[in-house]
Amino acid sequence: MTPKKPRSEKSIVDIAKALGISPATVSRALNNSSRISEATRRRVKEMAKEMGYRHNSMASSLRNRRSNIIGLIVPRISMYFHVFFITALQRRLQIAGYNLMICQSNDSVSVERELANSLYSARVDALVVSLTLYTEDVSHFDGFLAQGIPLVFYDRVPTMPTPAFIVKGDDYRGGMLAGNHLLVAGCRRIAYVSGPLSCSIYQERTRGFVDALATRSVSLPEHWVCHHELTAENARRSLRLLFGGNEKPDGLFAANDTTAIAAVEFAREHGIRVPEELKIIGYSNDPRTSIITPSITSIEQFPSEMADKVADTLISALKHSPDAPGTIAGRPVICPVDLVRRTTT
Amino acid sequence: MTPKKPRSEKSIVDIAKALGISPATVSRALNNSSRISEATRRRVKEMAKEMGYRHNSMASSLRNRRSNIIGLIVPRISMYFHVFFITALQRRLQIAGYNLMICQSNDSVSVERELANSLYSARVDALVVSLTLYTEDVSHFDGFLAQGIPLVFYDRVPTMPTPAFIVKGDDYRGGMLAGNHLLVAGCRRIAYVSGPLSCSIYQERTRGFVDALATRSVSLPEHWVCHHELTAENARRSLRLLFGGNEKPDGLFAANDTTAIAAVEFAREHGIRVPEELKIIGYSNDPRTSIITPSITSIEQFPSEMADKVADTLISALKHSPDAPGTIAGRPVICPVDLVRRTTT
DNA sequence: TTGTAAGCGTTATCAG
DNA sequence: CTGATAACGCTTACAA
Numbered sequence: 001m002t003p004k005k006p007r008s009e010k011s012i013v014d015i016a017k018a019l020g021i022s023p024a025t026v027s028r029a030l031n032n033s034s035r036i037s038e039a040t041r042r043r044v045k046e047m048a049k050e051m052g053y054r055h056n057s058m059a060s061s062l063r064n065r066r067s068n069i070i071g072l073i074v075p076r077i078s079m080y081f082h083v084f085f086i087t088a089l090q091r092r093l094q095i096a097g098y099n100l101m102i103c104q105s106n107d108s109v110s111v112e113r114e115l116a117n118s119l120y121s122a123r124v125d126a127l128v129v130s131l132t133l134y135t136e137d138v139s140h141f142d143g144f145l146a147q148g149i150p151l152v153f154y155d156r157v158p159t160m161p162t163p164a165f166i167v168k169g170d171d172y173r174g175g176m177l178a179g180n181h182l183l184v185a186g187c188r189r190i191a192y193v194s195g196p197l198s199c200s201i202y203q204e205r206t207r208g209f210v211d212a213l214a215t216r217s218v219s220l221p222e223h224w225v226c227h228h229e230l231t232a233e234n235a236r237r238s239l240r241l242l243f244g245g246n247e248k249p250d251g252l253f254a255a256n257d258t259t260a261i262a263a264v265e266f267a268r269e270h271g272i273r274v275p276e277e278l279k280i281i282g283y284s285n286d287p288r289t290s291i292i293t294p295s296i297t298s299i300e301q302f303p304s305e306m307a308d309k310v311a312d313t314l315i316s317a318l319k320h321s322p323d324a325p326g327t328i329a330g331r332p333v334i335c336p337v338d339l340v341r342r343t344t345t
Numbered sequence: 346m347t348p349k350k351p352r353s354e355k356s357i358v359d360i361a362k363a364l365g366i367s368p369a370t371v372s373r374a375l376n377n378s379s380r381i382s383e384a385t386r387r388r389v390k391e392m393a394k395e396m397g398y399r400h401n402s403m404a405s406s407l408r409n410r411r412s413n414i415i416g417l418i419v420p421r422i423s424m425y426f427h428v429f430f431i432t433a434l435q436r437r438l439q440i441a442g443y444n445l446m447i448c449q450s451n452d453s454v455s456v457e458r459e460l461a462n463s464l465y466s467a468r469v470d471a472l473v474v475s476l477t478l479y480t481e482d483v484s485h486f487d488g489f490l491a492q493g494i495p496l497v498f499y500d501r502v503p504t505m506p507t508p509a510f511i512v513k514g515d516d517y518r519g520g521m522l523a524g525n526h527l528l529v530a531g532c533r534r535i536a537y538v539s540g541p542l543s544c545s546i547y548q549e550r551t552r553g554f555v556d557a558l559a560t561r562s563v564s565l566p567e568h569w570v571c572h573h574e575l576t577a578e579n580a581r582r583s584l585r586l587l588f589g590g591n592e593k594p595d596g597l598f599a600a601n602d603t604t605a606i607a608a609v610e611f612a613r614e615h616g617i618r619v620p621e622e623l624k625i626i627g628y629s630n631d632p633r634t635s636i637i638t639p640s641i642t643s644i645e646q647f648p649s650e651m652a653d654k655v656a657d658t659l660i661s662a663l664k665h666s667p668d669a670p671g672t673i674a675g676r677p678v679i680c681p682v683d684l685v686r687r688t689t690t
Numbered sequence: 691t692t693g694t695a696a697g698c699g700t701t702a703t704c705a706g
Numbered sequence: 707c708t709g710a711t712a713a714c715g716c717t718t719a720c721a722a
Contacts, residue, residue: 009492011715022693027717037691054488057466058407059715062698067403069446069467078428086422090449094456099463101414102447104435111439118444121402122414143399147354261636291606293638356699367709372701382707404699407714693722698715706709 010053019047030055061123070314071119071127072102073112075156080257080286081303082130085154088307089128096315098125107132107229113140126150126314131157133199133229138162150317154310157200157332165317166332167309171204174299174337178205178253178281179212181297185279185345187251191224191242193235193263194255202227205255205283224249235262243270251279257286260296264344280344294343306335355398364392375400406468415659416464416472417447418457420501425602425631426648427475430499433652434473441660443470452477452574458485471495471659476502478544478574483507495662499655502545502677510662511677512654516549519644519682523550523598523626524557526642530624530690532596536569536587538580538608539600547572550600550628569594580607588615596624602631605641609689625689639688651680 012030016023021040028036029044047053061067070093074082090100101124105112112132119127120143127144131153138158144151151164158164182190192209195202213220223245226238235254239262242249254260260282267274274280274294282289282298289296313333357375361368366385373381374389392398406412415438419427435445446469450457457477464472465488472489476498483503489496496509503509527535537554540547558565568590571583580599584607587594599605605627612619619625619639627634627643634641658678 009715012717013715023715024694024717025692027715028692031717035691040691052488052491055466056407056468056715058403058412058468059698060717062401062403062407062700062714063716063718065698077422077431083423083428087449091451099446099448099467101444103444104432106436121400122444123401123403143397146397265636288633288636291610291633291637354699357701358699368699369701369710370708372699373708376701380707385707401699404714405701407698407716408700408702410714691722694720696717696719698717700714701712702714703712704710706707 009056010051011056012053015044015047015051015053018051019043065123066125067123068098069101069122069124070098071115071122071124072100073105073115073119073127073129074102075105075107075130075132077102077104080288081155081284081301084303085307085310088304089311092308092311093314096311105132107134109134116140116143120144124149126152126318128152128154128310128314130155131199133196136160136198150314152310152313152317154306155201159198159200159203165313167306167313168332168334169201169301169306170334170337171201172208172211174283174301175205175208175210175253176212177208177299177337177339178283179209181281181339181341181345182251182253182279183212183216183218185251185275187249187279188218189224189247189249190218190220190251190253191249192220192253192255193226193230193238193242193259195230196227202255209253230254230256230259232258232262235259236266239263239266243272248272248278250277252281254280254282257282257284257289257296257298260298260344261286261288261292264292264294264296275344285340290342297342297345298340300338300340302335302337309333309335354401355396356401357398360389360392360396360398363396364388410468411470412468413443414446414467414469415443416460416467416469417445418450418460418464418472418474419447420450420452420475420477422447422449425633426500426629426646429648430652430655433649434656437653437656438659441656450477452479454479461485461488465489469494471497471663473497473499473655473659475500476544478541481505481543495659497655497658499651500546504543504545504548510658512651512658513677513679514546514646514651515679515682516546517553517556519628519646520550520553520555520598521557522553522644522682522684523628524554526626526684526686526690527596527598527624528557528561528563530596530620532594532624533563534569534592534594535563535565535596535598536594537565537598537600538571538575538583538587538604540575541572547600554598575599575601575604577603577607580604581611584608584611588617593617593623595622597626599625599627602627602629602634602641602643605643605689606631606633606637609637609639609641620689630685635687642687642690643685645683645685647680647682654678654680 012023012026016026026044029041093100103115109132154167157166157168197203228234260280263280272278282296285298285300289298357368357371361371371389374386448460454477499512502511502513542548573579605625608625617623627641630643630645634643
């Protein structure tokens with residue numbers, strides 16, 4: 001249960017011995033220090049290669065107090081938005097010389113808490129987090145702030161003020177765009193399926209959407225509003241409810257695309273014509289929305305651009321000496337969104 | 346460019362001093378060693394909490410020569426198959442006390458090589474790899490084998506014999522299932538769009554497919570076969586070629602679902618009726634195949650089950666002392682596949 | 691330009 | 707049950 005490896009790996013001490021010089025010199029040579037002669041640098045590098053030396057970043061990290069690892073906690077990598085975000089972020093960080101340690105909370109607060117601890121133990125140089133649907137208390141990240149370790153929340157961010165960095169989509173605007181679009185398209189009996197309000201993005205999408213309807217004095221009846229985890233199964237259940245009464249909605253805002261897709265399928269099964277009888281708009285511009293028939297109008301969030309913002313934030317925070325705990329705050333970065341019109345509206 | 350953190354973190358030495366005991370005792374207490382009194386264990390843990398002590402796994406890893414980190418190199422996390430694989434693998438490894446370090450090669454051999462080096466430097470306890478489309482030489486992984494670090498290839502595995510562990514889908518059978526299915530459905534003019542043959546999975550799918558056609562003496566004309574990276578754009582280009590001649594295919598095997606989807610859209614645009622005039626079968630059972638109209642027949646690969654196999658392999662390899670380099674081989678594990686019939690056939 | 695020596699934080703060993 | 711010590715591999719003042 002505690003297996004160890006045999007000591008067959010070569011260290012800089014071995015190289016030093018083989019060459020009859022000091023380990024310090026070897027270290028300097030391998031790190032391309034300026035204070036070393038070209039000749040020894042070459043000698044060392046050759047010998048290193050010959051002996052099969054491999055840099056040990058654990059030792060180096062311990063000594064340097066920096067791991068070159070950045071932690072990422074994401075609710076689920078199966079979400080289109082996060083996949084694109086991660087890919088873009090990883091590319092940027094790789095270039096900057098960092099490795100990304102990607103973890104999934106699976107929307108479980110307790111897993112998120114464990115991951116935070118584990119990544120702290122690993123002494124990541126920075127942490128990037130998109131919260132679970134239910135995270136309200138973010139105190140499990142306090143240790144990072146206390147130590148001045150850059151902490152960036154993106155997308156699903158804390159609903160309470162925090163001294164951490166924040167990069168988020170303009171969910172208020174997204175909700176408002178969706179609402180206006182349905183109104184302009186002529187909808188007056190509008191239903192809304194949203195995620196739980198414990199989560200920042202759904203709070204804001206809801207606010208924006210409600211405000212949009214209010215400007216035209218369209219009401220959003222309580223029995224036409226659902227808040228729950230936005231899975232396909234939940235969507236089907238809610239749709240049955242929403243369309244079970246006498247009066248049917250003529251417009252639906254689904255706060256994610258999985259739900260919008262379920263709605264299109266539901267309409268198909270129940271002979272509801274889309275967009276004639278029912279207009280549907282989703283959120284995130286998941287590639288699936290353009291594959292399904294009819295294709296679904298959605299809100300684009302530009303995940304790669306968001307990743308660029310996060311990368312910029314990280315890199316500048318990491319460059320500036322992170323010595324002074326508490327000084328890492330900043331005003332939230334709000335990223336634009338856009339409506340992509342397709343055939344469901 | 347080389348920022349260091351101030352030494353404000355507490356170590357076990359600080360705890361030891363505060364308690365007037367030795368660091369060794371503190372370490373034992375925190376690790377729940379059996380050779381320690383209940384009383385001191387409690388005292389230590391209380392003090393640790395009070396002082397805000399946090400375990401430093403870098404130091405611990407260096408001392409123990411094990412990081413509890415497992416490296417993963419995957420071509421792209423945007424592929425459905427890998428997303429599900431990763432999710433399942435991560436859950437299993439988390440339970441076993443390991444963290445996953447997920448990296449993307451983006452199908453670039455040179456990136457793959459760099460990642461291998463970087464993960465070696467990080468002294469991962471094991472490495473899991475699905476190769477790029479073009480990796481033929483796998484010598485950049487030799488270091489792991491030489492040091493007896495468990496190395497598992499899955500899905501896209503080396504085409505040459507290797508002493509590493511191998512877990513792969515039954516791509517030969519998958520190709521054969523696809524071929525037989527098209528034949529049984531009555532297709533005789535069959536086209537095939539495949540990935541590059543440098544990649545194991547396409548080699549085998551092709552072999553299986555060709556063998557299936559051969560049993561019924563159906564030929565696969567060379568101008569109806571394409572090998573290239575299976576993107577939507579490439580697919581569109583190939584489809585234009587395949588359907589540009591006088592004789593049109595009545596069956597198409599697309600070696601991934603992105604291509605199959607492109608084919609369905611192509612058929613729609615060109616007024617080719619599916620499945621009446623053209624039958625289409627994809628590969629991987631991407632969720633998109635069941636959303637599109639008509640829904641696409643595909644080959645299921647059971648990524649989660651594959652991840653379980655990989656996890657089993659890893660955990661047993663890590664438990665058995667990995668002292669003896671060269672003894673970690675094993676016969677390839679072949680995972681079943683299944684045909685999922687939908688409306689395109 | 692190179693060497694010496696100390697130390698990053700933890701833990702295994704050995705002795706008490 | 708507890709303590710002293712050394713070591714994991716690397717880096718960096720400081721000294722030569």
